[in-house]
Amino acid sequence: MNIYDSHSALKKKKISSLELITEALKKAHQNKNNSFISLTSDLALNQARTADEEISARGPRSWLHGIPYSLKDLFITKGIRTTAGSKILFNYVPPYDGFISKKISNAGGVLMGKVSCDEFGMGSTNENTPFGPVHHPLNPEFVAGGSSGGSAASVAEGSAAFSMGTDTGGSIRLPANFCGLVGFKPTYGRVSRYGQIAYGSSLDQAGPITHSVLDAACVMEFITEKDLLDVTNVANKKMSVVHELEKIKSGYLKDKTIGFSQEFIDACDPEVRNSLNDALKIFENEGAKLKNISLPHLKYSVAAYYLIATSEASTNLARYDGIHFGFRDKMSSKNLEDTYIRSRTLGFGEEVRKRIILGTFSLSAGYQDQYFAQACKVRRKIYEDFTTAFFQCDAIFSPVCASVAFKQGESKQDPIKMYMNDLYTIPVNLAGLPGLAIPFGHHKGLPTGFQLIGKSFQDEELLKIGHAFESVVKG
Numbered sequence: 001m002n003i004y005d006s007h008s009a010l011k012k013k014k015i016s017s018l019e020l021i022t023e024a025l026k027k028a029h030q031n032k033n034n035s036f037i038s039l040t041s042d043l044a045l046n047q048a049r050t051a052d053e054e055i056s057a058r059g060p061r062s063w064l065h066g067i068p069y070s071l072k073d074l075f076i077t078k079g080i081r082t083t084a085g086s087k088i089l090f091n092y093v094p095p096y097d098g099f100i101s102k103k104i105s106n107a108g109g110v111l112m113g114k115v116s117c118d119e120f121g122m123g124s125t126n127e128n129t130p131f132g133p134v135h136h137p138l139n140p141e142f143v144a145g146g147s148s149g150g151s152a153a154s155v156a157e158g159s160a161a162f163s164m165g166t167d168t169g170g171s172i173r174l175p176a177n178f179c180g181l182v183g184f185k186p187t188y189g190r191v192s193r194y195g196q197i198a199y200g201s202s203l204d205q206a207g208p209i210t211h212s213v214l215d216a217a218c219v220m221e222f223i224t225e226k227d228l229l230d231v232t233n234v235a236n237k238k239m240s241v242v243h244e245l246e247k248i249k250s251g252y253l254k255d256k257t258i259g260f261s262q263e264f265i266d267a268c269d270p271e272v273r274n275s276l277n278d279a280l281k282i283f284e285n286e287g288a289k290l291k292n293i294s295l296p297h298l299k300y301s302v303a304a305y306y307l308i309a310t311s312e313a314s315t316n317l318a319r320y321d322g323i324h325f326g327f328r329d330k331m332s333s334k335n336l337e338d339t340y341i342r343s344r345t346l347g348f349g350e351e352v353r354k355r356i357i358l359g360t361f362s363l364s365a366g367y368q369d370q371y372f373a374q375a376c377k378v379r380r381k382i383y384e385d386f387t388t389a390f391f392q393c394d395a396i397f398s399p400v401c402a403s404v405a406f407k408q409g410e411s412k413q414d415p416i417k418m419y420m421n422d423l424y425t426i427p428v429n430l431a432g433l434p435g436l437a438i439p440f441g442h443h444k445g446l447p448t449g450f451q452l453i454g455k456s457f458q459d460e461e462l463l464k465i466g467h468a469f470e471s472v473v474k475g
Helices: 003-011 017-030 041-058 099-106 149-157 173-178 213-220 242-247 262-266 270-285 298-319 336-347 350-363 368-389 415-420 426-431 459-474
Strands: 036-039 068-072 110-115 162-167 182-185 205-210 257-260 289-292 395-398 435-443 446-453
Touching (some): 003 213, 017 036, 017 041, 017 068, 017 149, 036 149, 068 099, 099 110, 110 149, 149 162, 149 205, 162 182, 162 213, 173 182, 173 446, 182 213, 182 459, 213 459, 242 459, 262 270, 270 289, 270 435, 270 459, 298 368, 368 426, 395 459, 446 459
Parallel strands (some): 068 110, 068 162, 257 289
Antiparallel strands (some): 162 205, 182 435, 395 446, 435 446
């Protein structure tokens, strides 16, 4: 079930939205992947009936009209529980809709429910949450990836045609890659963050997980409007690229220059490396020029990221104090300070507490210049590396991860190794660039793939290159 074909079937009245939603709900109940935190069955059925009435009278008003979708539980939804995958917001029901939920609702999308994520988006495996781990739809012994693991699993299992995730250091692209899906992280500022629960404010960006690049473009048309409620949302024209993608043939790649680092590819596991080299051969066979580029500061990206992201998280999560809203420990709290301490200690999981402590230390007196300020300087160097590289190429080809999906529990055994697996995705967030994960190949039943990195605010061009490659592979 994908957006583009479902839209066409709805338009021709070959299928109804109610039939789509009924089938999606059936799959949501059948699958045991633990993808949903809150399944909104009644709401979805009511929205589907309304959509069918509207489509019958006037036809679909958008690509998303009558299409089932899921939302990562970091997006604020009026009247629907929003937990951020955390105990501290376990029963929080927002009184308003955020930008993403409002725009997709206005486009006629049918909300299936809120899906699981690593707590506050902190993790790569979707195991860091009191709601339990999300299982890989193809093999439950493996993780679906994180932090948007519930988003990827819901699309892969068929309980949603697309899902909205968030990407702070790869949290859209990694689970998409693990589950054999397309994951698109737009340029920072291209999509409003209003109503998106924050982890790292200068890094977070919402984006879709879909079955195809064309489907990703269908979603992007409705979430790229200017939003005056988000000061980081850059005034830019609304994305309108679907009809251009429909016309693209494989010849589009001719004379495009694709940059890559052989050093990064060689560092991957053999099964991933072989898939990456095969993908590069396809680009070359289609007439693209391959250019080996240098990105010398990317090796420092993980260290810089975990200082910047945790520092911002320390600030953003200070509001969860056990007083204003969310979880409060009422046992043995002697005074206000004790209430703060106990509520935050019991409300936050281990990974979140760890990152808050690291971020608070990095911002503390005497250490801010030594750690946080230095990380910001490295971030600038990484941006300059990309800027220099883009003088030589139209897009950069890169692994998403050095391996296929991890086994459940592996991250607990070696957390540092898990952090280092973000090496390929983190630089894109530090530089604020668009990144597109595309599935390609399998190893022992698990998907492999790659990502394309584009120039700042040239998201449409990145989607065109990705769609052209996808068209060649799918025939």
